[in-house]
Amino acid sequence: MDAQTSFLDTLFDRGILHESGVDGLYARSALFEDVIRRFEDYVIGLGRDETDEAMVFPPGMTMADFETSGYMKNFPQLAGTVHAFCGDTHDHMALLECLATGKDWTDGQKRTGLALTPAACYPLYPIVARRGALPEGGLTVALQSYCFRHEPSKDPARMQMFRQREYVRVGSADEAIAFRETWKRRGSEIMTALELPHHVDVANDPFFGRAGKMMGASQREQELKFEMLVPITSSDKPTACMSFNYHQDNFGKAWNIRQRNGEPAHTACVGFGLERITLALLRHHGLEPAEWPDGVRKVLWG
Amino acid sequence: MTTAEIIRDLVGKHGKLPVDVATLGDDSDLYTAGLSSFAxxxxxxxxEEQFDIEFPETMLKRATFASIRAIADAVDSIVRDQAAA
Structure with missing residues (x-):
């Protein structure tokens, strides 16, 4: 049995996660959620003084904004969209007939205008854009969302539905880059405080197909994305528990977010994979948080 | 048309540049001229379609598409390799 399956089974056996029958879709125990909540409180505290506002998003976003994000250009394989039954009684009977006979009943599902949110910061940009030009000095927002990515896996650190906590900076190029550098440094301080082995490395998103190879290479060459890597189920392939991203003016242009001078806004975000960080803590400090090292407990429980 | 002229034409059609490709030299930096990663x-x-070639993974990087001349060099080298294979 490989390390991923073994760790996942241990989490199931201990009742820390509960399986659903679909890889990457799990119920969380109170213990697991308590760690997530403590970590979020810790990170919210670190950024409080420089944050203008905070938002929490539902796990879905509008299809229109999903399309504007360009997600289907880059990651069609990971996307999830919401469809629903919109038929009449006749269609309903046909659906029930399919269900009863084990046939595919989803043919008649129609688009609802919703997509599952693939990255926690996407729903923020249209909200900021609707307000008009940015305030002087731009904007820093703390946010959290459930996200969906269609990538079933036995790796407990690769869930299909998971939460990202983020800080997002919207402003000038200099402001966005400075923000990202600050959080790269803070990210290492956080991991040191949590006594987790870690290193930061340049990274690329999993762009789709051959064209994606080029997008990924380009992203790396421009050093637009860095990840905080922590070994969870493998030391050869450590898991990205945080990412530090500079989007240039891609989202500023896509949603028409303007700086005060009329130029498209530049954006950057730091994302914390809440389940992944919790799994890293459980992996390195044991499955009983009450027995974690004093230093780690002090950071999270005070 | 020479390879460079065909490439210039394709850059004009697919590069989505904010400037006219005719104003660019063969050595002009296409990224500076506004070529996006996606374009x-x-x-x-x-x-690939025009020249019936396939860019190897090692060439799928920014430098390959940095100028009309860089693209022409890359296309020539792939065509040579494919002829030799």
């Missing part, structure tokens, strides 16, 4: 991918696919 460079579309340009790559158009080049």
């Amino acid at each position: 460079s991918v579309q340009l790559m696919l158009a080049l």
Whole structure:
């Protein structure tokens, strides 16, 4: 049995996660959620003084904004969209007939205008854009969302539905880059405080197909994305528990977010994979948080 | 048309540049001229179709598409390799 399956089974056996029958879709125990909540409180505290506002998003976003994000250009394989039954009684009977006979009943599902949110910061940009030009000095927002990515896996650190906590900076190029550098440094301080082995490395998103190879290479060459890597189920392939991203003016242009001078806004975000960080803590400090090292407990429980 | 002229034409069609490709020299930096990552991918696919080639993974990087001359050199080298194979 490989390390991923073994760790996942241990989490199931201990009742820390509960399986659903679909890889990457799990119920969380109170213990697991308590760690997530403590970590979020810790990170919210670190950024409080420089944050203008905070938002929490539902796990879905509008299809229109999903399309504007360009997600289907880059990651069609990971996307999830919401469809629903919109038929009449006749269609309903046909659906029930399919269900009863084990046939595919989803043919008649129609688009609802919703997509599952693939990255926690996407729903923020249209909200900021609707307000008009940015305030002087731009904007820093703390946010959290459930996200969906269609990538079933036995790796407990690769869930299909998971939460990202983020800080997002919207402003000038200099402001966005400075923000990202600050959080790269803070990210290492956080991991040191949590006594987790870690290193930061340049990274690329999993762009789709051959064209994606080029997008990924380009992203790396421009050093637009860095990840905080922590070994969870493998030391050869450590898991990205945080990412530090500079989007240039891609989202500023896509949603028409303007700086005060009329130029498209530049954006950057730091994302914390809440389940992944919790799994890293459980992996390195044991499955009983009450027995974690004093230093780690002090950071999270005070 | 020479290879460079064909490439210039494809850059004009697929590069989505904010400037007229005719104003660019063969050595002009296409990224500086406004070539986005995504447009460079579309340009790559158009080049593959036009010249009946496939860019190897090692060439799928920014430098390959940095100028009309860089693209022409890359296309020539792939065509040579494919002829030799």
